[in-house]
Every structure is written in C-alpha cells, then in structure tokens.
C-alpha cells in the first residue's frame with residue numbers, strides 16, 4: 001500500500017480533455033495512496049489530517065509521458081542530425097546499439113540517461129532497449145530504482161540488420177524474448193514492466209512476428225513498435241509484404257495492432273485514411289514524434305487528422321531521432337510542425353492549439369498506462385494507473401515549476417505563465433517532481449525554500 005497522503009497547494013493546471021485546460025490559481029490537490037482525488041478551491045474537510053505541502057504561486061502540472069524513446073540512442077543524441085532515416089540507422093544507430101552487448105558500456109550509458117530522465121519533466125516512458133537481454137534487464141532495473149514509471153522492451157530483429165545487431169534466427173529471437181520475460185516477470189517491480197518490441201516490419205521476419213503473436217497472447221503483453229514513418233521505409237514494407245493491404249496490415253495480420261493488445265505505434269506520418277481508421281477502431285496509440293520526423297526528413301504527421309478520427313495520441317521524443325528528451329519540447333515542436341503542415345501541405349488541417357499539445361503530452365499519452373499497466377501487473381501489487389491529469393482516479397504524477405525567473409513587465413495569467421514555461425522549458429525550474437505520489441526529485445535549493453507541511457488556512 002502506498003502511504004503517500006498529502007495536500008499540495010499551488011497554481012494548478014491540467015487538461016480536462018483535448019481542447020480544454022483547467023486552471024486553478026490557488027488550488028489544493030489531494031493525493032491519497034499515490035492517486036489524485038481531485039483539485040479543490042480549498043482543502044476538503046475529509047482530508048484535514050493530511051499534511052499540506054505549500055507551493056503557493058508555483059505552477060503545478062501533471063507529469064509528462066514520453067510514448068516513444070530509444071534508451072541506447074541517448075548516448076549519441078544531437079549527432080548526425082543531417083541524415084535521413086535509413087542512412088542514419090545504418091551509419092550511427094545500429095553500430096551504437098551493438099555496443100550494448102557489453103554490460104559495462106550499457107551501465108555507463110544508461111546511468112547518464114536515467115539521471116537526466118529523473119531530473120527532467122517526464123514521469124513516464126516507453127523505452128526501446130536493444131536485442132540484448134542482460135542490457136535490457138539492467139535498464140529496467142535502473143528505471144525501477146529511479147522511481148519513474150516505464151515499459152522497457154527487449155528489441156526483436158532477425159533480418160535486414162547488420163550482423164552485429166541481428167538475432168541469428170526467428171527461433172533465437174523468440175527464445176531470448178521468453179528468457180527476458182521470465183526474468184522480468186519474476187521481479188517484484190512496482191513501476192516497471194516489459195513490453196513486446198519488434199523493431200519494425202523490415203527487421204522482423206514473418207516467422208518472428210507469428211511467434212511474437214503467440215507470446216503476446218500467452219503473457220497478455222502490450223506492444224510498442226514503429227509504423228509508416230518514412231516514405232522509403234513504407235516502400236520497403238510494400239516490397240517485403242506484397243500480400244498486405246498496407247504497413248499497418250502487416251502488424252494487424254498477426255493480431256499485433258491494437259484490439260485486445262494495448263499498442264503504441266510510433267510516427268504514423270504516412271498513414272492513409274484507411275490505416276488511420278483501422279488504428280482508431282483498434283484503439284492503437286500513435287506516438288507523435290515531431291522533432292524526430294523533422295530531423296530524419298520523415299515528414300509531418302497528420303496530428304489533426306488523428307484527433308478528428310478519434311485516434312488515441314500521445315507525444316514521443318524518439319531520442320535519438322529527436323535530440324531533446326523533454327516532452328515540453330515535443331509539445332512546442334508539435335504545434336510548430338502542425339502550423340507548417342497547414343501552411344504548406346493541407347490548409348484544411350487546422351494547426352494544434354497550445355491546449356491540445358499540452359493534452360497530448362500529459363493525459364493523451366498518460367492514459368496508455370491504464371490498460372497496459374493492468375495487463376502486466378496482474379495479481380500481486382497494484383500496477384500504475386493512468387497519468388497526466390489531476391482528475392480523481394489518476395496516478396499522482398506532478399511537476400512543481402518555479403517560473404519566477406521568467407520575468408514579465410506586466411502580470412500574466414496562470415495559463416499564459418504555463419505556455420511560456422512550456423516553450424522556454426528549463427529543467428532547472430522543476431523544483432519538485434512526484435511520481436505516483438512519491439517525491440522522486442527536488443532541487444537542493446528547494447530544501448531551504450520549501451515550507452514544512454503546515455496547517456492550511458481555515459482548518
């Protein structure tokens with residue numbers, strides 16, 4: 001049982017849906033057993049015994065979810081950003097990922113990543129590891145220790161990959177996957193769980209996909225992969241799978257695209273209307289990764305069409321296709337590329353508003369953990385629930401942001417302060433970070449500034 005019970009006071013902002021932002025200038029959030037009980041204009045009497053954590057005047061927002069990231073690529077982020085996807089994979093990504101066979105290297109690299117994740121604004125992530133079981137286990141253990149919530153996937157790839165990063169056969173890949181699941185599911189992790197991670201159709205044979213479908217059903221695992229990212233890649237999939245009706249169908253035919261399988265597909269930049277309809281109907285989440293799509297010349301994902309079609313959508317950094325891990329940055333990138341799409345590609349697709357981008361990076365992606373968490377944290381302890389909102393029932397993931405350094409000659413509304421804090425995002429302004437009600441990070445200077453728990457006015 002989580003014993004995180006408190007009331008947190010501050011200038012609270014969270015989404016009440018894709019288009020609306022709720023703002024309470026002086027709000028009182030209630031956290032009971034790590035779960036939000038809602039936001040109130042004054043402390044509710046029934047929680048009068050809960051200690052008050054007073055962040056009056058500071059912005060308090062839900063934690064952010066990175067729906068798509070490659071943990072081993074963090075080591076070379078912001079390098080080779082002048083290449084296209086397939087060239088970049090072959091010259092930089094695959095050689096780097098091959099290094100994770102060496103656990104010492106993996107530990108050095110993953111330590112840097114996990115420290116940075118802990119100090120940034122994201123509280124949850126879906127992480128690709130590599131094909132290597134020991135390194136995937138190491139990463140998952142480090143994530144668990146960090147207090148962040150994550151799904152970590154040992155990657156499957158048995159074709160069209162360099163020898164240094166290609167599993168010997170479908171059978172070898174499936175056997176390694178079973179070994180990894182046995183190890184992962186044997187741990188008593190609270191915040192970390194495995195997720196099936198076939199890299200993408202070009203690197204997974206039919207036999208491998210068939211076998212993964214069997215494993216998925218046996219263990220009830222969620223799935224994380226790539227879909228319709230880049231035009232050359234889509235043409236390649238058409239060559240590899242001439243019998244399918246499209247890229248999405250190459251997953252769907254193995255029952256590995258939504259439906260009863262909680263699924264995240266990164267990108268969907270080139271998904272046509274039929275594929276978008278299929279994804280929406282099967283409840284697949286699109287991880288919209290605008291910075292990566294720009295860096296790797298992939299295109300501009302039709303985020304407006306996703307939303308209009310009722311698709312589930314969140315944001316991803318896609319590090320190291322994206323150089324920045326912060327989902328605040330992904331929010332601003334999503335707005336910017338949507339404006340370019342409206343101006344240059346499709347005038348009918350209205351650009352995203354700030355409210356929509358904020359929703360995508362919080363509750364949009366955070367809702368994935370409701371269905372997927374329940375799928376793997378069976379029986380024993382309570383797994384993570386949905387995050388990204390302070391509505392009652394959401395896990396209490398929260399960031400406290402001190403934006404007092406962003407001076408303004410005239411007073412700004414809380415909503416405008418939030419927009420500016422997102423656009424000018426600086427991790428040094430995150431003075432406290434809670435995940436499932438636990439304080440996992442706070443700035444040292446905050447120790448002198450935080451008022452000790454005290455009685456709220458009027459109690």
Ligand SMILES: [Zn+2]
Pocket residue numbers: 068070226266318321
């Ligand atoms: Zn990716």
